[in-house]
Amino acid sequence: MSKTFIINPEKCTGCRTCELTCAYTHTVNNQPGISRIRAFNTKPPMERGIPIVCLQCDSAACVEVCPVGALQRNLETGAIDVDYERCINCHACYSACPFGNILIEPVNNRIAKCDKCGGEPQCVKFCPTNALEYK
Amino acid sequence: MVKIKINDKIVQAHKWETVLQAAIRAGFEIPSLCYHPSLKADGSCRLCLVEINKGGKTKIETACTVPVKEGMEVKLDTAEVIKHRKNILEMLIAQVPDSPVLTELAAKDGLKDIKLAKGEDVCIKCGLCVRICKERIGADALAMQGRGPDVTFTPPFGEAPESCVGCGSCAFICPVQCIKYENNFADIKIWGKNFEKAVCSECGMPLEHTREHIELMKSRHEIIKEEEVLVCEKCSRKKTLETMKNIVDGQLTFKKMGR
Ligand code: SF4
Ligand code: SF4
Ligand code: SF4
Ligand code: FES
Numbered sequence: 001m002s003k004t005f006i007i008n009p010e011k012c013t014g015c016r017t018c019e020l021t022c023a024y025t026h027t028v029n030n031q032p033g034i035s036r037i038r039a040f041n042t043k044p045p046m047e048r049g050i051p052i053v054c055l056q057c058d059s060a061a062c063v064e065v066c067p068v069g070a071l072q073r074n075l076e077t078g079a080i081d082v083d084y085e086r087c088i089n090c091h092a093c094y095s096a097c098p099f100g101n102i103l104i105e106p107v108n109n110r111i112a113k114c115d116k117c118g119g120e121p122q123c124v125k126f127c128p129t130n131a132l133e134y135k
Numbered sequence: 136m137v138k139i140k141i142n143d144k145i146v147q148a149h150k151w152e153t154v155l156q157a158a159i160r161a162g163f164e165i166p167s168l169c170y171h172p173s174l175k176a177d178g179s180c181r182l183c184l185v186e187i188n189k190g191g192k193t194k195i196e197t198a199c200t201v202p203v204k205e206g207m208e209v210k211l212d213t214a215e216v217i218k219h220r221k222n223i224l225e226m227l228i229a230q231v232p233d234s235p236v237l238t239e240l241a242a243k244d245g246l247k248d249i250k251l252a253k254g255e256d257v258c259i260k261c262g263l264c265v266r267i268c269k270e271r272i273g274a275d276a277l278a279m280q281g282r283g284p285d286v287t288f289t290p291p292f293g294e295a296p297e298s299c300v301g302c303g304s305c306a307f308i309c310p311v312q313c314i315k316y317e318n319n320f321a322d323i324k325i326w327g328k329n330f331e332k333a334v335c336s337e338c339g340m341p342l343e344h345t346r347e348h349i350e351l352m353k354s355r356h357e358i359i360k361e362e363e364v365l366v367c368e369k370c371s372r373k374k375t376l377e378t379m380k381n382i383v384d385g386q387l388t389f390k391k392m393g394r
Contacts, residue, residue: 009383040376050379052372064358067271067304068173086173088267089307091343092352098363100371104343109318 002078003134005121007051012131014041014049018123022114025122028107036103036114037123051132053123054101054114056080062093062102062113079116087111139207148203155183155198158209165211166220166240168227168310169261170199173271180261180310181223182240186210195219221246227259234259234311257313260286264305264314273355274300293327300347301330335367342367 019035026033037053056079063071063080070086071093073079087110094102094111103112114121116134124134136147141158148157153176158165169180176199183198188208195215210216224241231237237259265277276296278289290296301323306316317324321341322331332341333349342349342365353359366374 009379038372040372050376050383052375052379059358061358061363065352065356067273070173083172086171088171088173088271088304090272090302090304092302092348094368095342095344095349095364096352096356096359098360098366098371099375100366100368101375103368 002076003119004056004078005053005116005124006133006135007053008131008133009050010131011129012039012049012051013129014039015128016049017126017128018051018132021122021126025117026112028105028110028112031107033105033107033112034103036101036112049131051123052099052101054080054097055099056114056116061096061098065092065096067092074115077116077119079114081115082111082113084110137203137205139203139205139209141209142211150203152203153199154185154187154196154201154203154207154209157203158185158198158211163211165198166243167199168236168259169263171263171267171308174263174266176200177262177266180227180259182220182227184216184219184223186213186216217244220244231257231259231311231313233257234313236311257311258288258292258309259311261310263308263310267304267308268299272300272302272304272351274298274302274351276300277305295326295328299326299328300351301325301328301345302348302351333365335370336362336365337370337373338367340367340369 016039018037018039022035022037023032037051039049039051041049060080067090068086068088070083071080072083074081089110091111094104101113105112121134124132137150139146139148139157141161141163144161146157146161155165155167155170165183165185167183170176170183178197178200181197184195185198187194187196187201189204221244224237224244224246228237228241262279265279268277269275276299279286280289281287303316303318303323303325306314306325322329323345330345333344333346334341349364
């Protein structure tokens with residue numbers, strides 16, 4: 001079994017370090033991309049953040065809807081990875097994801113999703129409160 | 136695995152690969168226009184020529200259509216190959232003189248002094264748009280008749296194809312970028328047709344797709360649910376957050392989120 005994200009909302013302070021880390025890790029045309037993880041700060045009375053990131057679904061809508069099979073499970077990391085050579089930029093996956101976890105990079109209009117940083121998720125490493133774990 | 140030789144390098148290729156695929160994987164560069172990894176190769180641009188030696192016989196062939204075979208020897212950029220490629224490029228540039236893609240390829244082969252007969256066409260008739268629309272998107276809006284220089288488009292280039300859903304894939308895949316596509320805030324323009332984008336059922340903001348494209352996706356995939364696909368990314372995330380919040384608050388229990 002590949003490792004998976006564990007999210008502990010009770011520890012999240014909503015500092016959004018994960019977002020910054022993600023944006024800087026994934027550079028697009030030598031510019032930091034957008035963050036594939038987002039820590040939403042919930043409104044009072046529940047003062048805390050909840051990080052939301054791709055769940056790498058077993059039976060994923062994005063994989064199913066892609067007309068060219070550009071989204072495929074990476075057997076090593078367990079992540080669903082995008083093959084940008086195959087992708088024809090139809091953005092079907094973007095609409096299909098019921099959780100809003102696929103994004104469009106404004107710099108090049110291509111889709112972006114969490115790839116678990118190839119097995120070493122940087123957001124987890126930089127989360128100061130251990131609200132994100134990977135095991 | 137199959138062993139082949141490309142220039143002087145031994146390359147391990149998969150049995151199902153073509154010479155072009157094996158070469159790309161091994162890091163070689165072969166000029167190509169009508170090859171796309173998502174479609175079966177059909178060898179229409181003839182640019183990917185290489186010299187192939189199979190059992191002592193040497194032939195110039197299109198790398199994208201020839202399957203690999205044990206012991207095959209492939210040579211890229213031989214004098215003969217470059218000569219043929221220059222001819223092909225010259226023909227293509229005569230058709231589409233303003234294409235940066237073609238000019239760049241020509242420059243690599245040292246092709247200068249191209250007779251710039253001002254071509255009227257903007258399209259090199261490679262057929263990628265027709266095939267992606269039919270074979271992958273499933274809209275089957277475009278068609279081409281004939282081969283070579285006599286190819287004609289139905290409907291004629293620039294006119295709106297009837298069953299087009301405005302997905303924009305043809306414009307994306309076109310190697311010489313000659314299909315005009317505009318993705319605006321609330322509409323998409325392609326083939327001279329103006330499509331309104333569908334709107335989010337929660338906040339009313341325009342979505343990424345046209346209503347027609349969403350209908351097509353729904354008809355092709357059971358997993359696409361109207362109530363999910365008509366929600367924008369931001370509202371989808373809000374809903375996810377709502378669910379997570381309820382789990383945290385103990386109002387909902389979930390063994391596992393996602394599908
Ligand atoms: S992008 Fe969305 S549909 Fe695809 S695996 Fe992630 S959560 Fe599931
Ligand atoms: S945008 Fe690319 S990865 Fe997403 S569905 Fe379309 S072809 Fe597949
Ligand atoms: S935009 Fe229209 S013509 Fe082009 S691939 Fe999509 S449906 Fe086909
Ligand atoms: S890429 Fe091989 S013929 Fe066009």
